[in-house]
Amino acid sequence: MxxxxxxxxxxxxxxxxxxxxxxxxxxxxxxxxxxxxxxxxxxxxxxxxxxxxxxxxxxxxxxxxxxxxxxxxxxxxxxxxxxxxxxxxxxxxxxxDDDFHARFSAKKRWYEYKIINRRSPLTIDANRAWCVHKKLNIEKMKSESFSFLGKHDLNAFRSAHCQSKNSIKTIDSINIENEDEKIIFQVSAKSFLHSQVRIMVGTLVDIAKGNINKTILDIYKNKIDSDLLS
CATH class of the missing domain: 3.30.70.580 (Pseudouridine synthase I, catalytic domain, N-terminal subdomain)
Incomplete structure (x- = not known):
């Protein structure tokens, strides 16, 4: 076949x-x-x-x-x-080959998340980016993002609907680039939990806004539910 x-x-x-x-x-x-x-x-x-x-x-x-x-x-x-x-x-x-399976044969997955940090609403980038109106501390966002690298229990960074039995994942690479009002978040791993990337980015944005005073390491250590942080 x-x-x-x-x-x-x-x-x-x-x-x-x-x-x-x-x-x-x-x-x-x-x-x-x-x-x-x-x-x-x-x-x-x-x-x-x-x-x-x-x-x-x-x-x-x-x-x-x-x-x-x-x-x-x-x-x-x-x-x-x-x-x-x-x-x-x-x-x-x-x-x-007959044994190829798109899900189980995948060696790595890449995600990109785009943020526009400005007061005005989006037009061209509507449905392509998250418009964050409050000024973000980009350097804080970048420094905190490095705590995701490597192998961690990411239970706090998945949705309540996630069906995975194991929440331990390894992040291979993470990068945040910014130019003017645009911020690009890129991450790669062999696999991700349900809504993991969205929750990772959302938590970094809350930290960069100053809405929460917890670090990513605090969340790991105390197993804080990131949905309750903001």
Missing amino acids: PNYKIIVEYDGTNFVGWQQQANGHSIQSALQESVFKLSGEKVVIYGAGRTDAGVHAYCQSASFSINKKIATDVIRDGLNQHLRPKLISIQKAELV
Whole structure:
């Protein structure tokens, strides 16, 4: 049975997230419907990352298997045809080994979070960034972010809906760059907890605002629930 990997780009604004859910349209369900229209086969498409509602992707890896062999350019173009006008685009399709699984074969995942620090509301960057109106202490934000590097129990940095049995994760890299009002937060790891990146960024912003006087190390040490800090 041919096994395909696709590279997907999408605007997550109008979706409930990657994973198929009963309460709205998901990226996964849109892709599965498109595969059915192209091949006549019902499949389950697995993504390397199960992004949350409103999260976008530049290079999401996904995989699925079907009974018939279809040329990869036909997979790419056919899925794109059936996905229109949804803001989901297949950038590439390729045949992969039978044991390839987008989620379990992934070696590393990257996330980027964009903040605009200004008083005025967003227009061009609406749905692309978080507008924080209060002036942020960027240097404090950067110095605190380094405490995330390495292996830690990140139980305080996941949502109440997280189903992972193990909250210990290893952050491989973290970087915060700023230019004028723009702040870009980048982080990579083999895997993340549910809403982990959003909560990490939100906690750093609260520290940078001066809303809380706890450090990231305080949160680790005392196992403080970050939802209660602000």
